[in-house]
Amino acid sequence: MKRCRTYPQVSRHWYRPNEHQCPVCQRTLRQAMTLTRRTVITLEGVIRLIHAGYRCPDAQCAGHRRTYRSVQADALALPGMTYGLDVVLLVGRLRLREHCTVDEIHQEVLARLAPLGVKIARREILYLFETYCTLLRAASEAKEDQQWLGQVEKNGGIIVSVDGIQPGVAATRRSTWYAMRSRGACWWPRTSRHRRRQ
Numbered sequence: 001m002k003r004c005r006t007y008p009q010v011s012r013h014w015y016r017p018n019e020h021q022c023p024v025c026q027r028t029l030r031q032a033m034t035l036t037r038r039t040v041i042t043l044e045g046v047i048r049l050i051h052a053g054y055r056c057p058d059a060q061c062a063g064h065r066r067t068y069r070s071v072q073a074d075a076l077a078l079p080g081m082t083y084g085l086d087v088v089l090l091v092g093r094l095r096l097r098e099h100c101t102v103d104e105i106h107q108e109v110l111a112r113l114a115p116l117g118v119k120i121a122r123r124e125i126l127y128l129f130e131t132y133c134t135l136l137r138a139a140s141e142a143k144e145d146q147q148w149l150g151q152v153e154k155n156g157g158i159i160v161s162v163d164g165i166q167p168g169v170a171a172t173r174r175s176t177w178y179a180m181r182s183r184g185a186c187w188w189p190r191t192s193r194h195r196r197r198q
Contacts, residue, residue, distance in 0.1 A: 007046045008117040010039070015051045015073035022056035024063035029054040035069060040077045041118055042084035049073060083120075083128060091125060092132030102126065 021028055032055035040047045051073040056064045077084045087109065094100045094108060106122045113120060 005039075007039070007041075010046045010048050012048045012050070013073075015049065015070035017052075017054050017068035017070050019054075019068050022058070022061060022063050025056060025058055025061045027056055027058050027061070029068060030057045032067065035067075036073075039082065040084050041082055041087065041113070041116070042076065043086045043090065043112055046116055046118060047076065049076065078131065081131070083124070088128050088132050088135070091128040092136065095129055095132075102129075105129075 016031075017029070019029060031052045033053045035051040035053040037048075037050050040049050051070055053067040053069060055067055058064060075085065078088075081088075090112070091105055091109065094105045095102075100108070102122065102125055106120070106125045109120055109125065
């Protein structure tokens with residue numbers, strides 16, 4: 001049985017949405033679920049993140065089914081990742097701007113995480129750099145698509161993430177699409193494909 005990692009310095013953070021009232025009926029939102037409980041490793045510390053989802057308590061309200069999320073919790077790390085966006089950006093900067101090798105990046109990240117009591121594998125550096133390249137590619141593609149940017153601006157942002165079965169493949173391939181919600185609007189297409197075991 002796999003044991004859970006323990007870290008010497010972990011801070012707990014409870015994240016709630018910025019909205020406190022339902023925009024439709026103006027009633028106070030209530031916690032409806034816990035969206036995620038996970039550990040996120042950033043350059044500033046190890047965070048035990050508890051992300052609560054809130055909904056309107058009035059079942060007759062048109063906005064009752066909408067779940068409100070914390071922007072701060074979503075901005076710490078990409079869905080499914082243990083390392084925060086600051087670590088991803090550090091790896092990308094060291095590789096592309098400073099022209100460091102993977103071993104040099106590994107040593108630098110190890111040195112920065114050592115005061116927190118956290119170690120990182122060399123292979124994880126490659127995963128983080130791949131994630132950085134995906135973000136970079138998507139940002140450059142999105143900047144050139146003026147029609148899409150106009151639609152995003154009109155809608156006030158885009159969906160944070162979508163996960164589902166790819167249509168037309170007889171449910172044998174599962175695809176994940178990620179998107180960032182912001183005014184600048186950054187989008188990256190399908191970043192992972194997982195084959196289901198037959």
